Amino acid sequence: MSLRVKVISNQPAGEGVYLLELEPHELGRGAMPGQFVMLKPAPGRDPLLARPFSIHGVTENSLSVLYKIIGRGTALLSGFSAGDIVEAWGPLGTGYNLDYRKPLLLAGGMGIASLAFAASYLQENGVDPESIYGAATVRDLVEGYYDSDGRYFISGAPWQIITEDGTYGETGLITGGLDEKLAGIDGVLACGPLPMLKAVAQVCAEKQVPLDASLEAPMACGLGACLGCAVPASQGGYLRVCKEGPVVDAGKVDWERV
Ligand code: FES
Numbered sequence: 001m002s003l004r005v006k007v008i009s010n011q012p013a014g015e016g017v018y019l020l021e022l023e024p025h026e027l028g029r030g031a032m033p034g035q036f037v038m039l040k041p042a043p044g045r046d047p048l049l050a051r052p053f054s055i056h057g058v059t060e061n062s063l064s065v066l067y068k069i070i071g072r073g074t075a076l077l078s079g080f081s082a083g084d085i086v087e088a089w090g091p092l093g094t095g096y097n098l099d100y101r102k103p104l105l106l107a108g109g110m111g112i113a114s115l116a117f118a119a120s121y122l123q124e125n126g127v128d129p130e131s132i133y134g135a136a137t138v139r140d141l142v143e144g145y146y147d148s149d150g151r152y153f154i155s156g157a158p159w160q161i162i163t164e165d166g167t168y169g170e171t172g173l174i175t176g177g178l179d180e181k182l183a184g185i186d187g188v189l190a191c192g193p194l195p196m197l198k199a200v201a202q203v204c205a206e207k208q209v210p211l212d213a214s215l216e217a218p219m220a221c222g223l224g225a226c227l228g229c230a231v232p233a234s235q236g237g238y239l240r241v242c243k244e245g246p247v248v249d250a251g252k253v254d255w256e257r258v
Contacts, residue, residue, distance in 0.1 A: 002040070002050075003027060007084045008062055010077075014143045016069045017110075018078050020053075021062045027088055028063035031055050033118035034095030034189075034214055034247040037065065038222040040087035041077040049073075052219045052242070054114035054191075055091060066113040066142065092222050096212045096247050098122060100187035105131040106200060107159075108174050108192020112142055114214055115191050116154045123157055130185065133159045134174030134192070138167035175199040182207045189247075190214065194258065201250040211250035215258075217241035232257035 008021040027037060033055070040050035051073050053065040069075050080086065096118050103122065107115040112133055122129050133154075135141050141161065142154075153159070161169030162176070175196060182188070182203070190200045191214035204211035217229035224243035232254035233239045239248055 002038075002087045002089045004085050005088045007080050007082055007086060009082055010080050012143075013066060014141065015139050017066065017142055018069075019056070019064060019066050020077065020080070021064045022086065022088065024058065024061070024063040027090055028055075028058040029091075031058045031063065031091035032095040033098065033121045034114055034212070035091040035093050036114075036222075036242075036246060037063070037088050037090030038092065038219070039065070039077065041073055041080065049220055050087065050089075050222065052092075052222055052246075054214075054246075055117055056113050057117050057120065066110070066116075068110050089222070093242055093246050094244060094248070096189045096214070097187060097210070098125070098127075100189075100210075101127060102184055102186045103127065103129045104181060104185045104188045105129050106174055106188060106190040106192065106196075107131070107133045108190075108196040109135055109140060111191030111193075111196075111214065112154065113191075115189060118189055119154065119157060119159075128157070129189075130181070131157065131159045132162060132174055132181075134162040134164075134196075136164045138163055141168060175203070178203045179207055182209050185209055187212065197250075198255050198258075201253070201255050204250060212247050213250045213253065214247045215241045215245050215253070217246075 006023040010020045013019040036052045038050040056064045056066040105115050188211045197213050220226045220228040222242045229241040230238035234254045
């Protein structure tokens with residue numbers, strides 16, 4: 001059932017990126033890192049379908065999502081301001097495995113949206129993850145998380161930054177030297193573009209380190225009913241990204257056919 005939730009704020013957080021805070025009502029209750037909410041930015045039929053948004057954080061009084069303008073729906077959403085009403089339902093889907101004791105978090109681009117929540121949850125529960133955030137260039141890093149020394153903090157802990165063009169942090173790809181970074185790691189949580197996830201899945205499989213990969217797919221219902229979000233499974237058949245995912249055990253995905 002959809003709820004009508006109030007916008008608390010909707011602030012720019014980078015190039016084409018916004019941080020939306022919503023009054024949660026039931027929306028944030030029990031939300032876990034890796035889960036998502038469906039938001040329908042305009043009342044009525046335009047745009048017709050709701051869209052999935054990773055949960056970026058939850059407090060007693062708010063639920064936040066971090067999103068990039070990629071189409072008409074998100075462009076409309078960027079025009080919302082405090083007091084406006086959004087149609088929403090959730091929390092939905094399967095989130096990250098948060099039982100690892102030495103996890104590595106790999107956020108590529110907007111993958112930081114869900115992994116920042118995972119990082120803060122782990123820290124609150126006494127686990128100090130290794131956290132790496134990769135982007136094409138410094139302009140793609142989400143704003144608002146630098147401390148006075150220019151270090152990049154999110155969720156209260158430093159993230160190692162890698163940019164492809166070397167404009168901030170190390171130069172290279174987030175997947176560079178990954179096999180060495182897996183030493184002592186008992187599980188990887190990854191969210192980012194598909195080529196990155198495929199590369200991470202390959203290295204984790206070779207090193208026999210469990211990987212929780214957060215997948216993206218077009219979603220219509222978000223409830224497991226329409227099969228619009230299905231991806232090929234390694235054992236045959238399909239996984240519904242909205243139900244069995246968005247976070248899946250990477251070994252269950254047929255990465256060749258995704
Ligand atoms: S979006 Fe309908 S089944 Fe996943």
